[in-house]
Amino acid sequence: xxxxxxxxxxxxxxxxxxxxxxxxxxxxxxxxxxxxxxxxxxxxxxxxxxxxxxxxxxxxxxxxxxxxxxxxxxxxxxxxxxxxxxxxxxxxxxxxxxxxxxxxxxxxxxxxxxxxxxxxxxxxxxxxxxxxxxxxxxxxxxxxxxxxxxxxxxxxxxxxxxxxxxxxxxxxxxxxxxxxxxxxxxxxxxxxxxxxxxxxxxxxxxxxxxxxxxxxxxxxxxxxxxxxxxxxxxxxxxxxxxxxxxxxxxxxxxxxxxxxxxxxxxxxxxxxxxxxxxxxxxxxxxxxxxxxxxxxxxxxxxxxxxxxxxxxxxxxx
Numbered sequence: 001x002x003x004x005x006x007x008x009x010x011x012x013x014x015x016x017x018x019x020x021x022x023x024x025x026x027x028x029x030x031x032x033x034x035x036x037x038x039x040x041x042x043x044x045x046x047x048x049x050x051x052x053x054x055x056x057x058x059x060x061x062x063x064x065x066x067x068x069x070x071x072x073x074x075x076x077x078x079x080x081x082x083x084x085x086x087x088x089x090x091x092x093x094x095x096x097x098x099x100x101x102x103x104x105x106x107x108x109x110x111x112x113x114x115x116x117x118x119x120x121x122x123x124x125x126x127x128x129x130x131x132x133x134x135x136x137x138x139x140x141x142x143x144x145x146x147x148x149x150x151x152x153x154x155x156x157x158x159x160x161x162x163x164x165x166x167x168x169x170x171x172x173x174x175x176x177x178x179x180x181x182x183x184x185x186x187x188x189x190x191x192x193x194x195x196x197x198x199x200x201x202x203x204x205x206x207x208x209x210x211x212x213x214x215x216x217x218x219x220x221x222x223x224x225x226x227x228x229x230x231x232x233x234x235x236x237x238x239x240x241x242x243x244x245x246x247x248x249x250x251x252x253x254x255x256x257x258x259x260x261x262x263x264x265x266x267x268x269x270x271x272x273x274x275x276x277x278x279x280x281x282x283x284x285x286x287x288x289x290x291x292x293x294x295x296x297x298x299x300x301x302x303x304x305x306x307x308x309x310x311x312x313x314x315x316x317x
Contacts, residue, residue, distance in 0.1 A: 002096070003112075003124070004098070007137070008099070012104060018055050018056055019048050021103055024102075027044040030139035079097050079307050079311070095124075100143075111147075122154040131162045168213070177294070181259075187257065191280075258292075262276060
């Protein structure tokens with residue numbers, strides 16, 4: 001049996017888990033360096049305490065917790081079903097799918113430990129970040145490798161799939177549905193999760209791969225588009241332009257209809273349900289924009305087929 005571990009950042013699954021989730025997030029120097037290394041965790045403790053009240057308010061607006069854990073489990077279940085139907089194609093390999101999160105339960109190490117206890121012969125770590133960055137996939141894969149080596153299991157890592165044909169198909173499907181909701185063709189605003197600019201300057205491929213996804217989409221959909229970045233946090237220079245500033249620029253250019261595509265997200269989370277659906281929607285209304293958002297991939301059949309193809313095509317470790 002080959003174990004498949006879906007890797008993602010995770011999210012608080014209850015109000016009580018918001019502060020420890022933030023602490024785990026801010027403690028990760030792969031995302032953001034908070035002073036000298038020995039001060040990272042003390043500063044993370046202060047930041048998580050300071051920001052927990054506001055973050056509670058945000059999660060209250062979207063149901064009190066993150067939907068990501070439940071959606072990722074649903075993605076794992078859907079992927080398991082597709083892989084079972086592909087046994088012959090996968091040359092007799094049998095797969096078991098689980099979830100490992102970086103900053104909240106179920107943690108990556110626990111997922112690997114459970115796979116070891118279940119008798120997995122080898123593991124495939126499949127990042128649910130389409131575009132590689134040291135801060136996202138890199139951080140999660142580091143924890144996965146440490147756990148796999150701790151439990152002496154051979155493994156293979158799938159770290160990037162930004163231009164996979166089925167991923168492009170899944171995105172194009174959602175964009176086409178979104179365009180159909182307008183009377184006149186909208187500008188497509190690809191909103192990606194921002195990163196510290198320092199990472200890009202050091203050669204992180206995240207921006208290049210994000211643009212690669214858009215280039216592949218242009219072959220399927222004729223569109224006018226912009227790229228912006230959201231979800232900044234912490235006292236550093238971030239990749240821009242911001243989504244809010246881009247909305248202001250679109251309004252200034254008299255481009256009324258805007259379809260937001262959360263390009264770097266494969267499931268609903270606070271970034272889509274709060275930042276786009278509430279925060280940016282309110283700003284768009286103030287600016288006189290007709291703003292809509294594409295549905296997230298979540299358990300889209302085309303997206304799940306993409307994940308299955310990535311798994312089956314991965315050679316045995």
